[in-house]
Amino acid sequence: MTELLVTIAETAAPTFHEERRAELIWRLWQEAGHTPKRDSAGNVLCEIAGGTGPRVVLAAHLDSVFGPEVAVSVHREPGRLRGPGVGDNAASLAVITRLLQDLSVAPVRPRLLVAATVGEEGVGDLKGARRLVEDLGECDHFVAVDGHLGVMTHRAVGSVRYETVFTGPGGHSWGDYPGPSAVHAAGAAVARLAAIHVPSDPRSSLNVGQLWGGTSINAIAERAGFNLDLRSVDPEALARLVTAAKAAVGKAAKESGCPFEMQLIGERPAATVDNEVLVSAARRALARVGLGLKLSTGSTDANIAMAQGMSAAAFGVYRGGDAHRLEEWVDPDSLPLGLRALSLLLEELATGPD
Numbered sequence: 002m003t004e005l006l007v008t009i010a011e012t013a014a015p016t017f018h019e020e021r022r023a024e025l026i027w028r029l030w031q032e033a034g035h036t037p038k039r040d041s042a043g044n045v046l047c048e049i050a051g052g053t054g055p056r057v058v059l060a061a062h063l064d065s066v067f068g069p070e071v072a073v074s075v076h077r078e079p080g081r082l083r084g085p086g087v088g089d090n091a092a093s094l095a096v097i098t099r100l101l102q103d104l105s106v107a108p109v110r111p112r113l114l115v116a117a118t119v120g121e122e123g124v125g126d127l128k129g130a131r132r133l134v135e136d137l138g139e140c141d142h143f144v145a146v147d148g149h150l151g152v153m154t155h156r157a158v159g160s161v162r163y164e165t166v167f168t169g170p171g172g173h174s175w176g177d178y179p180g181p182s183a184v185h186a187a188g189a190a191v192a193r194l195a196a197i198h199v200p201s202d203p204r205s206s207l208n209v210g211q212l213w214g215g216t217s218i219n220a221i222a223e224r225a226g227f228n229l230d231l232r233s234v235d236p237e238a239l240a241r242l243v244t245a246a247k248a249a250v251g252k253a254a255k256e257s258g259c260p261f262e263m264q265l266i267g268e269r270p271a272a273t274v275d276n277e278v279l280v281s282a283a284r285r286a287l288a289r290v291g292l293g294l295k296l297s298t299g300s301t302d303a304n305i306a307m308a309q310g311m312s313a314a315a316f317g318v319y320r321g322g323d324a325h326r327l328e329e330w331v332d333p334d335s336l337p338l339g340l341r342a343l344s345l346l347l348e349e350l351a352t353g354p355d
């Protein structure tokens with residue numbers, strides 16, 4: 002599985018540019034004897050023959066957070082594979098691909114649709130999962146294969162994202178001083194945003210992750226902007242956070258004399274659903290490989306299914322760390338264990354608690 006993981010991880014798949022990795026996965030699944038298809042979003046889909054009982058979707062996202070400028074080579078260190086995206090989510094893709102290559106590891110399994118989805122990370126806004134869930138038809142459980150082994154993400158963190166841009170007349174830093182500056186306005190807005198009270202219960206967050214603007218040290222900035230990411234496990238707390246953020250940006254704009262625009266660039270629903278069947282199946286499956294279950298909240302492909310009220314969660318299949326960093330790593334020995342845990346999850350879903 003290590004070689005499979007390296008092949009997948011070294012095939013770059015920035016969000017919105019997953020084509021090469023999608024083709025690789027399509028080919029691997031076809032060579033494994035299946036009949037994969039593509040949908041209009043770019044997802045790779047594969048109905049698995051056989052299986053009994055409930056119909057289950059396994060979905061692993063294709064894309065990684067790293068742009069086309071990042072070299073995605075994998076370095077082999079003792080007990081570790083290191084490289085951008087090697088875990089999130091190349092490791093999950095490797096595990097489900099291995100499952101498809103040898104279904105005898107999961108002899109007892111539900112009826113399965115396996116998918117590799119586009120647009121999960123960043124501003125992809127769960128594009129692939131949206132298409133997948135919309136086209137799904139009958140489905141009892143939706144399992145996003147994502148995250149660390151032993152962890153099930155059972156509640157959907159909602160997020161709202163805005164690109165905020167300030168504009169001004171610009172001019173010379175001496176001759177036109179003190180004209181309105183878009184950079185000063187953006188800075189004032191960020192300071193106001195950072196001062197907003199963000200509740201810890203229900204857990205919520207506010208982050209300005211990127212900031213840009215201006216043209217020169219001696220020019221008053223004509224344009225400046227930033228990306229804002231707001232999250233909460235509670236839809237109402239999220240709505241309050243959005244209201245407070247808009248007010249903070251509006252105040253900064255008024256004081257600085259620079260008009261602004263806040264463009265919604267992402268919206269993922271917060272949701273809590275009845276997924277106890279999935280959670281207890283995961284707990285039993287992990288116990289059979291000697292692991293405990295840790296429940297967490299997060300934003301994954303399962304958010305979209307949860308927002309439809311479906312039984313959905315994300316299940317992790319590898320050990321690693323530093324996701325979304327260039328130094329990301331995976332313990333290659335954890336992959337067979339992750340495959341075993343996933344196979345047992347399928348068995349538990351097919352047979353139920355008895």
Ligand SMILES: [Zn+2]
Pocket residue numbers: 062089090147148
């Ligand atoms: Zn992921």
